Amino acid sequence: MAVPKHKTSKSKRDMRRSHQNLEAPSLSTCPECGEAKLPHHVCPSCGQYKGKQITEGKED
Numbered sequence: 426m427a428v429p430k431h432k433t434s435k436s437k438r439d440m441r442r443s444h445q446n447l448e449a450p451s452l453s454t455c456p457e458c459g460e461a462k463l464p465h466h467v468c469p470s471c472g473q474y475k476g477k478q479i480t481e482g483k484e485d
């Protein structure tokens with residue numbers, strides 16, 4: 426089995442982890458109610474997608 430010959434330095438370890446950051450989800454605005462929603466998803470507030478009623482939504 427392959428075994429690492431040298432200990433990974435704090436610098437190299439942290440450089441590897443520099444890409445492991447959480448990113449905020451991208452949001453788009455619903456054309457029906459103006460609420461923030463995920464793109465290509467049914468609006469959780471009014472339940473519409475592409476001008477059609479898909480689900481009930483929150484009714485407010």
Ligand SMILES: [Zn+2]
Binds near residue numbers: 455460472
């Ligand atoms: Zn909406």
